[in-house]
Amino acid sequence: MTGRIETGHHALIVWNDNPDRRNALTPEYYATLHDALDRAGADGNVGAVILAGAGGYFSSGGDLNALATRAELPKRERAEKIEALHGVIRAIRACPAPVIAAVEGGAAGAGFALALACDIVVAAEDAQFTAAYIRAGLTPDGGLTHNLARLLPPATVLPLLLHGDSISAARLHALGAVSELTATGGALDAARHHAHRLGHGPRTTQTRIKALAHAAFDRNPDEQLDAERDAMARAQGTPEAAEGISAFLEKRRPDWGKYRK
Incomplete structure (x- = not known):
């Protein structure tokens, strides 16, 4: 092989x-x-x-x-x-x-x-x-x-x-x-x-960022703005966002591991 x-x-x-x-x-x-x-x-x-x-x-x-x-x-x-x-x-x-x-x-x-x-x-x-x-x-x-x-x-x-x-x-x-x-x-x-x-990072967020970056070459600016809006709106409701925001406000490292499945 x-x-x-x-x-x-x-x-x-x-x-x-x-x-x-x-x-x-x-x-x-x-x-x-x-x-x-x-x-x-x-x-x-x-x-x-x-x-x-x-x-x-x-x-x-x-x-x-x-x-x-x-x-x-x-x-x-x-x-x-x-x-x-x-x-x-x-x-x-x-x-x-x-x-x-x-x-x-x-x-x-x-x-x-x-x-x-x-x-x-x-x-x-x-x-x-x-x-x-x-x-x-x-x-x-x-x-x-x-x-x-x-x-x-x-x-x-x-x-x-x-x-x-x-x-x-x-x-x-x-x-x-x-x-x-x-x-x-x-x-x-x-x-x-x-x-x-x-x-050690937020897996779901990484995946969505990768998809946004790759698709940017196939979209016009308005289409990409719409895609970023929709992705951000979804992200704000995820456990990863809750953990990341809480960690920032509490001045601690986020624990992404519990969300990586």
Whole structure:
């Protein structure tokens, strides 16, 4: 199996364990990731799902040996195989728990897309990201064009895609596409720290904030104001809000654990 789940403190760590292929994405890995996302949705004690790659490299994306045989398939079957990746991207967005990419070494092609689909991206300072599709005569998938267009300046996006050049984690951090930079070898520990903090927070409120933030890109300002109004009105009637407000007024730490189920 190329995917495995490690249970950590307030985290489910999904390892892409295919280092001989630079952690190329496989159906087995997708199945493991879906399993972890489902488990995180059902277990309120999970603060986050963390994606990591074995052997010091996040993911090289699609396996070119497998892609070399796709021309033999009908277009419908090719689309179905691409949809397997897209199903994972959609599941990351729909997961009630935040999903964190812990990037060491680098991420290329669909591996780059997978990292940017996560809610938090932690990367080692020497990691390199590459939209390598054009080098193989292919177009991007995995939502990469959408996420690059919303995260990076327009003048950066097309050169990155059309040349297939690498962009450093430091540059992406400066542009706001990477959440945190770490020393080499430190991405997973930093991701675990995020998961620990999230695991001690108000789960229902976190889930609603994640949904609001993701939906903001698909709504106009008035629609987002309406969504925020409705979410705030719901939040004000929840036990989490009662605990948070009481704790603030009483000058104590809120006890969110009793509401995480």
